[in-house]
Amino acid sequence: ETGVTQTPRHLVMGMTNKKSLKCEQHLGHNAMYWYKQSAKKPLELMFVYNFKEQTENNSVPSRFSPECPNSSHLFLHLHTLQPEDSALYLCASSQDETSSYEQYFGPGTRLTVT
């Protein structure tokens, strides 16, 4: 248990579906992150929120839409995805985005787009 939870753990969706991934951290952290992890590739940073404000959007397609209603919760809204979007989506949190604090990861959502 890292103090970061993600739901659902597994998701299968068609290209025309709309779904949302949820992340919650119980660590009192101020920064939250979405990463994409594909097999044998480095973790790809997608979005960063610091004190509920989005600070990074690493050229992510608009079919991925993040939402951070408060410092403890982070969502990733998905619509009209492509098969190449199938991957493990990891949420992480850290004390602050602007310091060298370690990040704590959730268990991830394994997404399959059919």
Next chain:
Amino acid sequence: GQNIDQPTEMTATEGAIVQINCTYQTSGFNGLFWYQQHAGEAPTFLSYNVLDGLEEKGRFSSFLSRSKGYSYLLLKELQMKDSASYLCASMDSNYQLIWGAGTKLIIKP
């Protein structure tokens, strides 16, 4: 550009010692992290180095040479549960982590 290189896979024997190397090239440097990730699980933090030298933490040690852009993770007295992927990540000047693709470590009895 920013780049992290580490071996794709390594094999070692239970009870032995293994060293996993990582070279990095990032825009600025705010430290080098190592994470462990078991199959199907979240990455978990192992170590952080920002100054040159060796940091020891139980059976695991991590080394950093900033002038060479080089780090290694040393695992001693290997146990079967150490079979996992080990991720190297360098923190750049914007405090963003630049990740390697990970080294899959296979431990054999």
